[in-house]
Amino acid sequence: MRLLDFSIASIGLCLLGPFFLVVAVVIKLTSAGPVFYQALRVGQGGRLFRLYKFRTMVLNADHLGPPLTFKDDRRITSVGSLLRQTKIDELPQLLNVIKGDMNLVGPRAEDPKYLVSYTDRQRQVLAVKPGITSPASVFYRHEEKLLCGPDKEEAYLRDLLPAKLDIELNYLGRRTLWTDFAVLGQTFLALFRSSQDLVPFPQGDSRDGSPRPTSSNRDISATDAFETSNEV
Numbered sequence: 001m002r003l004l005d006f007s008i009a010s011i012g013l014c015l016l017g018p019f020f021l022v023v024a025v026v027i028k029l030t031s032a033g034p035v036f037y038q039a040l041r042v043g044q045g046g047r048l049f050r051l052y053k054f055r056t057m058v059l060n061a062d063h064l065g066p067p068l069t070f071k072d073d074r075r076i077t078s079v080g081s082l083l084r085q086t087k088i089d090e091l092p093q094l095l096n097v098i099k100g101d102m103n104l105v106g107p108r109a110e111d112p113k114y115l116v117s118y119t120d121r122q123r124q125v126l127a128v129k130p131g132i133t134s135p136a137s138v139f140y141r142h143e144e145k146l147l148c149g150p151d152k153e154e155a156y157l158r159d160l161l162p163a164k165l166d167i168e169l170n171y172l173g174r175r176t177l178w179t180d181f182a183v184l185g186q187t188f189l190a191l192f193r194s195s196q197d198l199v200p201f202p203q204g205d206s207r208d209g210s211p212r213p214t215s216s217n218r219d220i221s222a223t224d225a226f227e228t229s230n231e232v
Helices: 002-030 078-086 093-099 112-117 122-127 135-139 152-172 177-190 222-227
Strands: 036-042 048-054 103-105 131-133
Touching: 002 048, 002 078, 002 093, 002 103, 036 112, 048 093, 093 131, 103 177, 112 152, 122 152, 131 177, 135 152, 135 177
Parallel strands: 103 131
Antiparallel strands: 036 048
16 A cells, blocks of 8 residues: 555656646745745654645744634635645645655544544544545535634534544545545545535534534435545
8 A cells, every 4th residue: 555655646746746846936926935834743653744735825824823724714825725725735745645654545634733632532543644635635625614703713623623533533444445546536526516515514522432413414424425525
C-alpha cells in the first residue's frame, strides 16, 4: 500500500509540476506571503508533522482568528477562495505522501489543539496515517459553510468533529484497497457537485461513543458518505 501511494503521488507531482508553477505565480501576484502554508497536524500514533497546502489566506491568518475556516471567513483571499472551492489547495499534500506522513486515503489530519477533545474511541483514527481525502472529507466537503455564528468553534467540537470521526471510524472498520479507490473516485466526482449540496451536521453529543443521528435520523456510515457524496 505504501509503495502504491508513493508511486501515485510521485507521478502526480511530476504531471502537476507545471500547474503548480502557475498556481504559485498567481498566489504571489495577488497577495503578500509565501506560496505554501505549513500547518501543524497530528499524524499516525499522535506524531506531529507539517502538512503542506497552497496558501489561501492572508499572511498571519492563524493569528487573526480560530484554527478553523468558516462561512464568509474574511481571512480567505480571492484566489484562495477558488483554490479551496476546487480543492487545488490540497494538492501539495502529495509531498506529505511521498515523505511518508500521509496516505492518499485516510482520516483527515486534525489540528493538535482539538486532539484533547477526542474520546478513547475517537483516538482509534490515530492508528493509521491520515489521508489527503477520506469519506468524511467527501461527505463534508464544504464544511466551512456549515460553521457560522458566534459559537462556530464550539459547534465544530460539539457536532461536526464527532460526526466526521464517526464516519472515519466506520470506514476504517471495513476498509480495503478497493474502497480506497472508491473514495478517490468519489472525491473527484465531488468536485463537480454544487456547493449548495450541503449536509447539515447532526446535533447532540456522541462523546460516549454512541451512534450519532443525522438530520434525517439515520446513522452516518462510509456507504452514506459515498452516496452523499484548516491554514486552517
